[in-house]
Amino acid sequence: MIEPKPAIQQDSVQGKTKKRRFGGTEAQIRSALKFYKVLAYLTGGMLLLLCAELIARYAFGQYLFAGGTNAVTGQPFGLGFADAEPKGVEGGVNLSVAVLIVHGWMYVVYLISNFRLWTLMRWPFLKLILLALGGVVPFLSFFVEKRFHAEVEAELAAHPQAAQRY
Numbered sequence: 001m002i003e004p005k006p007a008i009q010q011d012s013v014q015g016k017t018k019k020r021r022f023g024g025t026e027a028q029i030r031s032a033l034k035f036y037k038v039l040a041y042l043t044g045g046m047l048l049l050l051c052a053e054l055i056a057r058y059a060f061g062q063y064l065f066a067g068g069t070n071a072v073t074g075q076p077f078g079l080g081f082a083d084a085e086p087k088g089v090e091g092g093v094n095l096s097v098a099v100l101i102v103h104g105w106m107y108v109v110y111l112i113s114n115f116r117l118w119t120l121m122r123w124p125f126l127k128l129i130l131l132a133l134g135g136v137v138p139f140l141s142f143f144v145e146k147r148f149h150a151e152v153e154a155e156l157a158a159h160p161q162a163a164q165r166y
Contacts, residue, residue, distance in 0.1 A: 021122065021162050022122060022159075022162050023119050024120040026156060026160075028120060029121065029156065032113070033149060035113045035117075036113040036116070036131075036148075037145055037149060039109060039110045040113075040134060040135075040141045041145070042110075043106050043107055043110040044134070044138075044139070044140075044145075046099070046102060046103040046106050047103060047135065047141070048139075049103070050099050050100065053096050053099045053100075056081060060081075061083060062082065063084050063089075063096045064080070064094070064095040064096045064099075065079070065080065065081070065088075065092045065093065066078075066079045066093045067093055068090055068092020068093075069089065069090045069091055070082075070090075071087050071090050072088070077089050077092060107136070110135045114131040117148075117152070118131060127148075130144060131144060131148065
């Protein structure tokens with residue numbers, strides 16, 4: 001395998017040379033960036049939905065159900081909120097639990113996208129932690145994605161030779 005050579009850039013302000021080497025080609029980095037961007041928005045959206053669901057559950061004692069039968073009246077239940085205790089809907093699908101499960105698995109895939117981008121960019125470990133926090137702190141994934149997307153684009157533009165490995 002051919003060992004990649006670092007790109008050397010002249011710093012026009014101080015006259016010093018800076019070395020920068022990425023862990024992949026520009027196409028691989030852009031692919032990882034797109035994968036990360038999509039998952040950042042999806043995970044952030046699911047996290048906001050999860051927060052709304054938790055507020056409904058713990059502040060108002062309501063679960064989101066689809067289908068089933070109203071436990072009190074015996075009438076068919078369509079889609080909506082029902083009491084958590086005592087049980088308001090018999091049968092049906094508890095969408096509140098589905099939101100929890102979907103966000104959990106989406107966060108796992110989001111972490112994989114974080115790790116892929118982090119390794120290709122060869123960033124410090126602290127940036128990986130900040131990327132990972134984007135999936136558990138409401139609204140943070142949107143801000144972190146915007147910041148890191150701009151940073152990746154700037155680094156790719158500033159070091160065009162650093163990504164040419166093959």
